[in-house]
Amino acid sequence: MAHTLAAVFVLRDMAERARHDLITAGLPGASIRLHDAGSDDISATENIRRDDSDSLLDNIKHFFTDLFGGHADRHIYAEAVRRGHVVLTLEGASDADIQRATDIVERYAPLDIDAHADHWRAGGWQGMPQNDSAMRQGASMQSSAPSQQGTSAGNLNEAAAASQQFAGGMASPSPSGTGANVRRYPSADNLPGTSYDDEQYYRNHWSSQYASSGGRFDDYDPAYRYGHSMAGSDSYRGRPWDEVEADLRSTWEHTYPQSAWDNFRAAVRHGWERITS
Structure with missing residues (x-):
């Protein structure tokens, strides 16, 4: 996996x-990029308007969503860029290359993003939605300990693993010898998440169904993506909603304990039916 x-x-x-050292070590320069508020990598992709701070932050977030999928750390990277x-x-590196790259990058004292x-x-930053905070806590545990995916045997174990991978691909356990300040994530192309077109579709649905009640898209996005991902997983592909709902609910409540199933069930089902209908 890349x-x-x-x-x-x-x-x-x-x-x-x-x-420079990564390139000298033989890693492909085209896959190594630097991102800041003035970088061409972000501005060319997202067409940032630098005179509009809200637009800047939103576009940076979208950029890192494309890069990391739905992983909660995307909010931290966006905020880091916003703060200068x-x-x-x-991108697209093998396990062996990630290990080599981590050893090289750590020579230059990268920040501890958790502490920051x-x-x-x-100081009042509210850039990480509650649902993503729960995902991030799980990712932090995985970065320092063996995976604890799932709550029971059989389909629930596999479903929990799939839901965690879908949720932006929680950070893989760090390879032996790597440090906490350099993170690795499954490449977005390997994740069963949603495409840009799907995200626009779900944004439109959220706008028509939930925006007026005060719910934020960032609150509902994990539910859409969860249903979308599980409908395409090997465990549930081709099975009817009524047959799998109990399993999906159990996995959701284990993965997102702060997000009541009854509040997000309809959004999960809508994501499911986006794939199955």
Whole structure:
């Protein structure tokens, strides 16, 4: 499986040195990019308007969503860019290359994004939705311990694993010898998440069904993606909703304990029917 590596730096100079060493080590330069508020990588893709801070932040978030799927860390990387930091990414790398790249990048003192995110939240940052916070906590546990996916044997175990992979691909356990400040994620192309067209479709549905009640799209997005992903998984493909709902509910409540099933059931089912209908 291909992976994406990500690390955050205070100074662009340090990020550029890390990129230079990665290329010197034989890693493909086209796959190694630096992202900041003025970078061509982001502005060319997202057409950022630099005179509009809200637009800037939204577009940066979309950029990292494309890169990491629905993983909750995308909010932290976007906030890091907004605060003037530089994010280095290596895309489409093998396990062996990720290991080599991590050893190289750590020479240049990348930031501890967990500590910085905690500091930003203490200062009033509200950029990470509650649902994503739950996903992120699971990812943090996985980065330092063996996977604990699932709550029981059989389909529920497989469903829990699939739902965690779908949820942006929780950060894989760090390879032996790697540090906490360089993260790896399954490449977005390997995730059973949603495409840009699907996201627009779900945004439109959210706008017509839930926006008027005060619910945010970021609150409903995990539910849409969960239903979308599970409908295409090997465990549930071709099975009717009524037959699998109990399993999906159990897995949802285990994966998102702060998000009541009854509040998001309809959105999960809509994502499911997007695939099955």
